[in-house]
Amino acid sequence: MLSYVFLALLAVSSVVHLIGSWIENNKMRMVTKPMLLIFILLYYLAAAPRESRSILLILALATSWLGDVLLMPPGNKWFIMGGISFLISHFFFISVYVSNIDFSAVKWGFVIPAALVYYGIGFAVMSMIRRTVPKPMLPPMYFYLMVNGTMNVFAFMQLLTIPCAGSVIAMIGAILFYISDCTLFLVRYHKNKNLIFKKHFTVMFTYILGEFLITLGMVLLGNAAV
Numbered sequence: 596m597l598s599y600v601f602l603a604l605l606a607v608s609s610v611v612h613l614i615g616s617w618i619e620n621n622k623m624r625m626v627t628k629p630m631l632l633i634f635i636l637l638y639y640l641a642a643a644p645r646e647s648r649s650i651l652l653i654l655a656l657a658t659s660w661l662g663d664v665l666l667m668p669p670g671n672k673w674f675i676m677g678g679i680s681f682l683i684s685h686f687f688f689i690s691v692y693v694s695n696i697d698f699s700a701v702k703w704g705f706v707i708p709a710a711l712v713y714y715g716i717g718f719a720v721m722s723m724i725r726r727t728v729p730k731p732m733l734p735p736m737y738f739y740l741m742v743n744g745t746m747n748v749f750a751f752m753q754l755l756t757i758p759c760a761g762s763v764i765a766m767i768g769a770i771l772f773y774i775s776d777c778t779l780f781l782v783r784y785h786k787n788k789n790l791i792f793k794k795h796f797t798v799m800f801t802y803i804l805g806e807f808l809i810t811l812g813m814v815l816l817g818n819a820a821v
Contacts, residue, residue: 598642605634609803616796625667631803632660639810647817655687682739685746692749697756709751713744720777724784743773765812771805
């Protein structure tokens with residue numbers, strides 16, 4: 596199947612990219628980074644039945660790809676532009692989950708504490724880097740983490756509404772995406788350069804796996820609905 600071809604290409608490009616991230620080879624990272632989301636998107640188009648394909652998920656993956664590209668040049672200007680693109684992608688992911696959620700079945704006693712945990716972690720991350728981040732960037736960066744946390748909360752509500760393998764896998768992917776963004780902020784702005792996560796390997800490993808698992812989860816949900 597064509598989906599397996601794109602899955603193999605994703606695996607190869609991911610391994611090369613992660614090796615480049617681990618050994619801090621910028622050329623390897625820059626060459627492979629634009630390929631990652633393209634192969635995930637192509638995998639989705641090949642694996643998901645035509646009638647179950649979500650234009651919202653396609654847009655989420657496309658804006659994530661654009662965020663990857665915009666984050667490649669150095670400097671806070673590009674970091675902000677990439678962040679805006681990823682912010683838009685999170686809203687698209689939320690829209691994907693909303694279409695699957697039966698809000699009357701949501702147990703808010705679980706959802707509200709989960710949201711508070713995500714927002715609290717985001718606040719803790721921002722507290723760790725507040726002295727090294729330009730002050731005008733602090734509020735939008737925290738807002739970004741709140742939106743990513745909200746995306747996770749909606750993935751959790753999808754899981755509560757549709758408790759199946761696809762929802763579990765998408766939820767794990769959302770969590771990894773959140774870990775990736777928190778780690779990215781620490782990699783770029785934490786003053787302690789000796790921390791083990793001060794490599795882009797951690798950021799990209801959780802990011803690639805997160806984006807793929809969200810996509811795989813939605814493929815499984817789509818297949819179950821057909």
